[in-house]
Structure formats: C-alpha cells, structure tokens
Amino acid sequence: MGDRKDVRPGVGAPAAEPGRVAYDHHWARDLHSSIRCSAAFLALLFAIDWGTGDLTWWRSALWLTLALLLFLVLCPPRVCAGEGWMASRALLRSRRVRTDLLVSVRTLDGVAQLLVLRDAVGGRVEIDPRVLVNNPDLWYRLDEDARKSAASGCLRSGTDTLRHFSERLERETALTVFRISGLDS
Secondary structure (H helix, E strand, O other): OOOOOOEOOOOOOEOOOOOOOEEOOOHHHHHHHHHHHHHHHHHHHHHHHHHHOOOOHHHHHHHHHHHHHHHHHHOOOEEEEEOOEEEEEOOOOEEEEOHHHEEEEEEEOOOOOEEEEEEOOOOEEEEOHHHHHHOHHHHHHHHHHHHHHHHHOOOOEOHHHHHHHHHHHHHHHHHHHHHHHOOOO
16 A cells, blocks of 8 residues: 555645644633523522422423523633634524635624624624733734735725734733733732
8 A cells, every 4th residue: 555645635635733732721610600600590589489389380480490591691602713713603593714715804892892803705703802802812812814815805894803812812811911910019
C-alpha cells in the first residue's frame, strides 16, 4: 500500500489539518445555574401551595410548566468555534456562521447586549459578548477569521464594532491581571 498523503478530492493538494475547536468553558456551570434556579422556583411554588393547603394536581402541573419555561429562558446556548466557523446551539435551534466569510458584525442593545454575526451564505449567529470575554480562545478564532474576511473585502460593516470589542477585551484582561496581582488599589 505504501505511504499515502491525505489529499482533498478533485484538487490534488494536501488537506489541511483540522483546526482545534474552541468551546465555551463556562457553559456547563451556566446550565447548572439555570437548572438550580428553575428547581428553586418550583420548590418555592410547591412550598407556598403546600403551606396554604392549596396544592392540587392541576396547580402542580401549572407550577411545573412555569418552572420548565423559566429553564427554557435561562438555558444558555452552547457556543463553539473552529477555523472558519462559529456555532451557537440552544435547546430548540442551532445556528452556524462562516467567520471567514463574514459580511457584517453589529451589536444589539436591549435587555442583554448581543453580538450579531452574518456571513455571505446567509448564516446568522447571535452571541452574548461575555462568552467571548470569558473564553479568549473563542475570541481568537473569531478575530483571526474576521481579519481574513476584512482582508478579502467580504466584511463590509462591523470593523469598528470588532475593534471596540477588542479594546474592551484587552481592557478587561488587563484589569483581571491587575486584580490577581494585587495592583488594583
């Protein structure tokens, strides 16, 4: 058989090694927090009804439904990124964007600030910026691919947003370093 190099079909060039995938390292902790909040809410509702003597099967079903809805609202999406892509997977949907083909990056301000990424093939992902702040490897993947998009002329709007976000990330990283070292007086 001999040595065979991995070759992309139809191209004849060696295939690139798949890049390392970066994950949100705080996702499991956030998921457990949402479960605990929903369970505490359910326990509180049951305790109030039990204490007043109003606990019935239909009220129990209502409280269980409310606790489930609270969990659905609080459940964090799982964010991961690899070379050229970023994905956000929630309980009911999964979205993916090609970060090497970004067309726009913008922030949505509301109850919670979101970073909205759109690519040239119609993909759209909304990410909480704190996920990128708490996971520098996710930010690195996004920043590297956004630079490629900007260099190729694909990224038409959002370079200022990315620059501001990069400055914010560097500022928060420096403050964390100062806090850890005891120089933040």
